[in-house]
Amino acid sequence: MTMNNLDIGRGRRGGMQAMKHGAGVLLIAACVVMTGWAFHAAAQQGESVVKLENSLGPQGAISFQIQTDKGYHTGPKLKPVTVDILEIPGIAKIRFSQSSTVCELQWLWARGVKADNLGVQVPGFPGPEEYFIQYTWDAPAGRFTGYVNGTALRLSEIRLATWEVPEAKEVRLAAGPFKTALVSAEPRYLDETQARAQVPESMLGKHAELFGVREKDPAPIEVASRLGNLVYESPLDTPGSMEGWVMEGPGVTAFEDGWMKMASEEADSAAKAGHVVYWCPRDFPESFVAEWEMRITSESGLCIVFFAARGLNGEDIFDPSLPKRTGIFRQYHTGAISCYHISYYASTPSSPGRITSNMRKNSGFHLVANGPPGIEPGSDAVHALRLIKDAAHLQLQVDGKVIIDFTDDGQRYGPVLGGGKIGLRQMQWTDALYRNFRVHELRSE
Numbered sequence: 244m245t246m247n248n249l250d251i252g253r254g255r256r257g258g259m260q261a262m263k264h265g266a267g268v269l270l271i272a273a274c275v276v277m278t279g280w281a282f283h284a285a286a287q288q289g290e291s292v293v294k295l296e297n298s299l300g301p302q303g304a305i306s307f308q309i310q311t312d313k314g315y316h317t318g319p320k321l322k323p324v325t326v327d328i329l330e331i332p333g334i335a336k337i338r339f340s341q342s343s344t345v346c347e348l349q350w351l352w353a354r355g356v357k358a359d360n361l362g363v364q365v366p367g368f369p370g371p372e373e374y375f376i377q378y379t380w381d382a383p384a385g386r387f388t389g390y391v392n393g394t395a396l397r398l399s400e401i402r403l404a405t406w407e408v409p410e411a412k413e414v415r416l417a418a419g420p421f422k423t424a425l426v427s428a429e430p431r432y433l434d435e436t437q438a439r440a441q442v443p444e445s446m447l448g449k450h451a452e453l454f455g456v457r458e459k460d461p462a463p464i465e466v467a468s469r470l471g472n473l474v475y476e477s478p479l480d481t482p483g484s485m486e487g488w489v490m491e492g493p494g495v496t497a498f499e500d501g502w503m504k505m506a507s508e509e510a511d512s513a514a515k516a517g518h519v520v521y522w523c524p525r526d527f528p529e530s531f532v533a534e535w536e537m538r539i540t541s542e543s544g545l546c547i548v549f550f551a552a553r554g555l556n557g558e559d560i561f562d563p564s565l566p567k568r569t570g571i572f573r574q575y576h577t578g579a580i581s582c583y584h585i586s587y588y589a590s591t592p593s594s595p596g597r598i599t600s601n602m603r604k605n606s607g608f609h610l611v612a613n614g615p616p617g618i619e620p621g622s623d624a625v626h627a628l629r630l631i632k633d634a635a636h637l638q639l640q641v642d643g644k645v646i647i648d649f650t651d652d653g654q655r656y657g658p659v660l661g662g663g664k665i666g667l668r669q670m671q672w673t674d675a676l677y678r679n680f681r682v683h684e685l686r687s688e
Contacts, residue, residue, distance in 0.1 A: 290418040297430050299331060300410040304379035304433045305425075306441050311374070312420040315341040316367030317609050318655050327417040329425070333409045337378070339368075339421070344608040348396075350378055350389060358382070358406040359593045361389055363396045364601065365453045366610050375446045381432035382408045393439040394451040398620065401596035455599035455615040461648035464631050464638050466532050471684030475525045479503040479535075479678050487524030489561065492570020494519030494669075502676040504540070510671050517671030518570040520549070522560070522664055523680070527551075529661040530685040533630040537677050539618060544673025545589045546618070548630060548639075549575065549666040552582035555606060560664055575668075576608040581660055584668070585639050585647050587617030587628070591670060596620055602637070602647045604656045611656060612649035617641040633685055635659040 299305070309328060324341040336351045349362040361378070368374075380387040385403040389396035416423045427441070439447065451457070477484045480501045490496075493508040509517035527533070533550070552560050560580050568574040575582070582605050589597040599613040618626055618641065629640040639647040653659040665682070669675060 291416050293414045293416065293425050293428075295412050295414065295428050297428075298410040298412045299334060299408075299428060299430055301382045301408050302380065302430055302432050303331075303334070303408070304377065304427070304429045304431060304438075305329075305331065305414070306375070306377045306427045306438075308373060308375050308424040308426060310422040311368060311370035311372050314368065314370040314372075315339075315346050317342070317344055317346060317611070319343055319607060319609070319657065326419050326421055328419075328421060328423055329417055330415045331411045331428075332413060332415065334411045335378075337376075341368075344603075345610045348376070348389075348391070356406065356408060358387070358403070358408075361387065361396060362594075363389070363391075363454065363598065364610055364613075365599075366612060368453070369450060372450075373446065374450070375426075375442050377433065377438050377441065379433040379438065380408065382406045384432070386432060390435075390438050390442075391454065392449045392451065393442040393447045394454045394456055395435060396454065396598060398596035398598060398616075399435060401620070403595070453613075455613055457615070461638075461645045463640060463643070463645055464633055464636065466631060466685060469686045469688065470532065471686045474527060474531070474682050474684055475523065476681040479680050489522040489524065490519065491522070491568045492519035493517060494521060494570070496521075502538075502678050504674065504676050505667070505669060506541075506674045507669065507671045512671055515571055515573075518572060518669065519671075520568070520570055520575065520666045520668045522552075522666040523682075524664075525682070526559070526664055527632075527662055527682055528684055529632065530634050530687070531632050531682050532685050533665060533680070533682045534628065535677055535680040536625055536627050537618075537675055538625045539588060539622060539673070539675050541672060541674035543590055543592050543595070544675070545586060545591055545670040546673060546675060547584050547586045547668035548628075549582045549584045549664075549668060550630060550632060551660040551663040552580055552666060553660075553663040555579055555581055576603065576605045578606065581606050582663065583637060583660060585630075587639060587641060587646060589616070590620035592672065600639070600646050602639075602649055604651070604660075607656070609656050611651070612647055614639075614646045614648070615644075617646045630665075631685065 321343045326339045328337045330336045333353050335353055338349045340347050345364045346368050347362050347364045351360050352358050375392050378389040383405055385405045414425055414428055481498050495506055495508050497504045507517045507519050554562055554565050565579045585602045587600045600617045602612040604611050627642055631638045635651045637649045651659045
């Protein structure tokens, strides 16, 4: 089977019709006409190979449609599932996976291609459902991104280090539970307008909420009339204002102009080391409002807030019977403590420009909710954060915008977590400023 790209002018998108082709193989034949291009699609239930008239190489774009066999989601005791979707030999594989902790769509560069992979993690993929997926790259220009139903999988302004990509003259569609239709493969980079122009109108923007894009933001939890006692307050502006705070990992602090600066002494350590967590000494009730201000001062980094943290059996997290923690992430998400955590700023050297803020429930590292980035890469502004725990209703607001909104049902991921400690985490590359941390009780409605 050979794929042709034919310039036949503008037109309306054509529909797809299924037909049998050969033993055990389902082909979908279509002519999809859009913005000056016509694409002939082939879908399969058995492995097949599509020969390309024009090779993919340093620049390329691949567009395809999948139909999932069912819905996928996270949760304890789920068996891992891996679905290979397609391969561009010598360049990359595209894969979907489900585990107890995350559902992930992955672009995995082939061995020998010296570039970072692109994975997007979500709490679930609705199904059975169709998704229109695209990846496009320009290696000499340091550009690489993807789209699902026209929603970008990386922030558009991100530029990467340049890399080399070999040529490929075929695409292999994998056998498996997903039906896959290859729509186009082109030796050019698609900008966002060009990519979205290829998406069928009925699919454009569908399920954008999976990737942090909302038509309407959730309503902020009303707290003004419900604020109870001020249970903790610190300006975070001097060493004395941090009395009782506990640093885990190689963290260092400095104080200037009313701010606490937090960084790692081991910013260049191996990937799993050098991270830091700074714990407030107080235990907070099961319903509270925590507020603070912060500013990112480094090019790369990742910031997390842990809350409702206790030992798995209800112990104080500093109980001497619990294993020592040193900032290594797994000690917090699959170790001896339970907590919720939200990553509200994420732009690491290997994954710049993440498109979502993520919320997880621990122990177990279960991705339970996501939303738009709380703080976008490159921001040097002062941001106001408000973390609300209204019993099982959990919400993070940044500059008044609701970033995460999740209600724990106490079933899928275990019982709702109650009171506990709050901790501020930074990955090793992060330098950030903090000030004016305070926590109020939140009264019942």
